[in-house]
Amino acid sequence: MTNSSLPQVLAPVAAVAAVVAGTSLLVTVPAALVLVALLTWAYLYPYRRASLHPSFANLHGPVNSSAVFGNWRDFLDSANDDGTDSSLPLEWTEPWPTGRIHGFFGTHIFYSTDPGAMSYMLANDEVFQKPPRLLNLLGILVGGQGLLMLEGNPHRRARKAMNPTFGPPAIRELVPLFYDKAFELRDKFASFFDPANDGVALARRAEGDDKIVVGGRRKVDVQKPLAEFALDVIGTAGFSHDTAALNSSPSEFTDAWRAMQVSLGQKGKRELAQLFAMMPVLEKIPVDAQVKMTAYNDAAVKVGKRLVGNKMAALEAAGGDAKSELGRDLVSLLLKSNLASKTSEKMTTDEIVDQIRTFLFAGAETTAVAMSYALWRLGRHPEMQDKLRKEILTVEEDNPSFDTLNGLTYLEYFVREILRIHSPVSNTIRMAMSDVVIPLSKPTKGRDGSLVDSVVLRKGTTVMIPIASVNVASSIWGPDATTFNPDRHATEPTIKTPGIYANLMTFIGGPRNCIGYRFSIAEIKVALFVLLRSFSFEVLPDMPEQRRMPGIDLRSYSLGQGLPLAPEMPLLVRVLE
Numbered sequence: 169m170t171n172s173s174l175p176q177v178l179a180p181v182a183a184v185a186a187v188v189a190g191t192s193l194l195v196t197v198p199a200a201l202v203l204v205a206l207l208t209w210a211y212l213y214p215y216r217r218a219s220l221h222p223s224f225a226n227l228h229g230p231v232n233s234s235a236v237f238g239n240w241r242d243f244l245d246s247a248n249d250d251g252t253d254s255s256l257p258l259e260w261t262e263p264w265p266t267g268r269i270h271g272f273f274g275t276h277i278f279y280s281t282d283p284g285a286m287s288y289m290l291a292n293d294e295v296f297q298k299p300p301r302l303l304n305l306l307g308i309l310v311g312g313q314g315l316l317m318l319e320g321n322p323h324r325r326a327r328k329a330m331n332p333t334f335g336p337p338a339i340r341e342l343v344p345l346f347y348d349k350a351f352e353l354r355d356k357f358a359s360f361f362d363p364a365n366d367g368v369a370l371a372r373r374a375e376g377d378d379k380i381v382v383g384g385r386r387k388v389d390v391q392k393p394l395a396e397f398a399l400d401v402i403g404t405a406g407f408s409h410d411t412a413a414l415n416s417s418p419s420e421f422t423d424a425w426r427a428m429q430v431s432l433g434q435k436g437k438r439e440l441a442q443l444f445a446m447m448p449v450l451e452k453i454p455v456d457a458q459v460k461m462t463a464y465n466d467a468a469v470k471v472g473k474r475l476v477g478n479k480m481a482a483l484e485a486a487g488g489d490a491k492s493e494l495g496r497d498l499v500s501l502l503l504k505s506n507l508a509s510k511t512s513e514k515m516t517t518d519e520i521v522d523q524i525r526t527f528l529f530a531g532a533e534t535t536a537v538a539m540s541y542a543l544w545r546l547g548r549h550p551e552m553q554d555k556l557r558k559e560i561l562t563v564e565e566d567n568p569s570f571d572t573l574n575g576l577t578y579l580e581y582f583v584r585e586i587l588r589i590h591s592p593v594s595n596t597i598r599m600a601m602s603d604v605v606i607p608l609s610k611p612t613k614g615r616d617g618s619l620v621d622s623v624v625l626r627k628g629t630t631v632m633i634p635i636a637s638v639n640v641a642s643s644i645w646g647p648d649a650t651t652f653n654p655d656r657h658a659t660e661p662t663i664k665t666p667g668i669y670a671n672l673m674t675f676i677g678g679p680r681n682c683i684g685y686r687f688s689i690a691e692i693k694v695a696l697f698v699l700l701r702s703f704s705f706e707v708l709p710d711m712p713e714q715r716r717m718p719g720i721d722l723r724s725y726s727l728g729q730g731l732p733l734a735p736e737m738p739l740l741v742r743v744l745e
């Protein structure tokens with residue numbers, strides 16, 4: 169049966185609807201449920217059909233564990249030993265680097281950690297685009313014209329205009345702004361030790377905590393100030409707006425951000441994870457979180473429009489002189505490069521506002537979660553903390569240049585390893601927009617025992633790029649792939665991935681790679697440089713586990729301490745003499 173015969177599939181649905189219309193309420197409710205199930209089944213029919221090509225069907229993968237959810241629920245809780253993240257369980261990706269997992273209602277999803285397959289999918293961004301349902305969800309969060317949302321020519325045009333804004337010379341200029349905020353972050357950490365702050369809940373209190381807050385150490389939820397720092401950095405360096413999250417000044421925008429964080433955090437890990445899993449079907453998130461996210465987005469649009477308006481007016485007042493000093497921030501750079509563009513390529517005010525929303529969405533929490541794990545790892549590996557601090561203390565200035573920071577080898581290796589083992593974005597998905605043959609760099613064994621060197625996907629098939637799984641694949645990183653070891657980066661890896669940075673898939677690769685990766689790496693280095701000169705970090709005596717989930721809320725959740733699961737990363741912090 170072809171897609172064009174879909175109306176035939178809907179015929180029984182219409183029959184059920186007719187019966188339902190004439191029956192009592194008692195019958196109507198279950199019948200309505202049946203109707204919904206049938207409609208869903210019919211709606212997903214083309215996707216299920218799309219996945220049935222024999223070469224795709226021949227791929228190994230986990231058995232289907234639910235007729236409704238497929239394998240989605242099997243991997244949402246799949247943290248590995250030692251807190252290593254992977255997007256799919258290693259029990260799947262290690263024996264079957266290229267495989268097939270079951271999606272909703274009998275659909276199939278293609279995944280691969282094979283470098284050749286990933287390079288092919290990422291390079292061919294015309295064929296592999298974001299699925300419409302993902303775009304619907306993203307559109308709610310970042311508006312319709314942000315870089316993340318665009319495909320094809322509009323994406324290429326916007327990306328060309330924005331690339332210089334994120335190049336090394338631009339980031340070099342932004343680093344002093346990162347330091348300004350990092351010093352505020354340092355002061356915030358110092359304020360936790362102010363006797364006037366005694367009794368302030370710096371992290372949730374667990375039984376026995378009163379013993380650890382004395383003796384020069386304090387239990388601190390490091391994730392919260394780091395999230396505030398990351399937001400303020402995007403605010404000031406992104407669009408010259410001090411969101412003032414670190415100094416807790418009231419602001420419509422920052423208050424809306426806080427309310428959204430609280431609302432998302434109130435959902436249990438499982439619930440949020442399921443929310444992500446339901447995304448292809450529902451596109452909806454819990455009502456309260458949705459209300460708070462809408463309020464936050466409205467505030468972001470309002471601030472964005474005001475800022476862009478002011479900057480445009482300043483440019484006009486300067487007679488459109490592109491050299492006029494608007495500010496060093498990303499949006500000012502964008503406006504300046506906009507001036508130099510051909511009329512047909514110029515971005516509109518609304519497009520630039522959507523870029524601001526995109527930077528906030530894509531750049532703040534991602535970087536915050538990486539920095540939180542950096543401190544957690546330093547707590548777990550005191551010898552690495554000593555080594556890193558020693559290297560950092562070889563620099564005399566408190567705010568060395570971008571180039572000096574980049575000359576610190578162990579800092580570079582440490583940041584790479586954090587981004588490898590704790591990739592803030594664990595996976596991304598695409599949909600094949602036409603029938604396509606994906607070549608593999610290493611043949612894999614099919615279910616029928618034959619060697620498969622390419623896979624045919626039909627139009628409409630969903631593909632997963634399992635970012636975090638590729639980062640810990642033994643075929644790429646060797647038998648100790650899941651061990652946290654910064655020194656591994658001293659040696660060039662022999663198996664190359666298409667990753668844009670340090671052979672990692674963290675920022676993916678190809679034309680849709682993360683435009684902000686240099687920004688983020690510089691920000692992480694500045695934060696570590698400043699914090700390690702003033703503080704030391706230890707894990708709590710009962711070593712609570714840190715868990716992440718795929719989905720909208722990227723934060724780490726703390727599991728243990730006899731407390732309910734919550735977004736938090738509690739560490740013991742000590743002021744250095």
Ligand code: HEM
Nearest residue numbers: 315316527530531534535592593596675680682683684688
């Ligand atoms: C550790 C921090 C970060 C991580 C792990 C990260 C990761 C990613 C990933 C995986 C993508 C690809 C998404 C997809 O196509 O499905 C992406 C795209 C993007 N990122 Fe980042 N990102 C980070 C920081 C930033 C920052 C700081 C900014 C901006 C200030 C930023 C802006 C963007 C934008 C605009 C895109 C869309 C690029 C395009 O489609 O052309 N990111 N990022």
